[in-house]
Amino acid sequence: MDISVVIPLYNEVESLPELTSWISRVMAENSFLYEIILIDDGSTDGSWQMINKLRLDNTFIKGIKFRRNYGKSAALNVGFDAAQGNVIITMDADLQDSPDEIPELYRRIVEEGYDLISGWKAKRYDPLSKTLPTKVFNWATRKMSGIDNLHDFNCGLKSYRKNVVKNIEVYGEMHRYIPVIAKWAGFTKIGEQVVEHRARKYGVTKFGMSRFINGLLDLMSIFFVGKFGKRPMHFFGSLGALSFCAGTICALWLVGDKLYDLANHIPVSREITAKPLFYFALVAIIIGSQMFLTGFVAELVARAAPERNKYQIEDSI
Structure with a gap:
């Protein structure tokens, strides 16, 4: 036809x-x-x-x-x-x-x-x-x-x-x-x-x-x-890593700044938890962890899918 x-x-x-x-x-x-x-x-x-x-x-x-x-x-x-x-x-x-x-x-x-x-x-x-x-x-x-x-x-x-x-x-x-x-x-x-x-x-x-x-x-x-679709961890893992790293860097910077002030006997104006950057770091770390977990769950779902190894084959001899 x-x-x-x-x-x-x-x-x-x-x-x-x-x-x-x-x-x-x-x-x-x-x-x-x-x-x-x-x-x-x-x-x-x-x-x-x-x-x-x-x-x-x-x-x-x-x-x-x-x-x-x-x-x-x-x-x-x-x-x-x-x-x-x-x-x-x-x-x-x-x-x-x-x-x-x-x-x-x-x-x-x-x-x-x-x-x-x-x-x-x-x-x-x-x-x-x-x-x-x-x-x-x-x-x-x-x-x-x-x-x-x-x-x-x-x-x-x-x-x-x-x-x-x-x-x-x-x-x-x-x-x-x-x-x-x-x-x-x-x-x-x-x-x-x-x-x-x-x-x-x-x-x-x-x-x-x-x-x-x-x-x-x-x-x-x-x-x-x-x-x-066949590699969801690449998406969620990348975003999670960026978020987690950004939060960790901010947290380490806050801790380092605090230790520097203490070592040099500089009066501390505010505690770490009183600074907005602390909450940004905390949220970024939490989101990064959740993105990692989402990626792992998505990988488990993708690997359990019946079409996980279905690929388009154009020709064979």
Whole structure:
């Protein structure tokens, strides 16, 4: 099979007939063997009934229905597991992504050898309240991930080589950072393609302002897990050592200063415990010790994890 189109959806009953018809037309024009996987993320507007109706006329359509709303990341992860195509295309169900982009996204994976192509909606039809925070997050993600060639990490229109989606896990709200997840898994040939962003035709957006706070937290999580997931002591131990050493140096300086005053019969104006530096040293030592203990516990958890020795193997002979 050439292409699997994975589409997560939540209350998009109005757009589904037009979207699936458009995708089928593009596939027929390019003689692609394909499947359309629609993941209903707990819709309440009759989307699942529409999927069943559309499948009667188009056997290339497959459907998966969640019992409740789990989120876009969960829908994508399940869709990736079900996909059988050599190239997987993801897109949103609201008709803001154009299926006409599919042939070029497919070509760049197959002919140019990319692992992942991420869409870039250079011209957007979203309000400033959405586009401005998105630019900030994209900038922060580029700096933290080292993927400098992507302008829009959160674009739903992407194409993947099959072995990419079969070797990554998308959970929580990590769908925003799939290129980062892929990079940490060893798939480093990541490209970008300018794609059309269409104005929303039906319904309303399903994402509120909370997604920006969640996005920042998810970025920090994925950065930590990707870099220190198998060696947490390197992170906690380093911070603990710095804190403990800083506190110890301050404490020794206070003691040395006290002994110097006593040896030279200099009147002591204040006791050591009356100086603010004493409490700074005490807190730093305590925090340093706790960081060490946290690192040890994290190491025990990591070593007990069933995937502690699971690594990405590209080839073998």
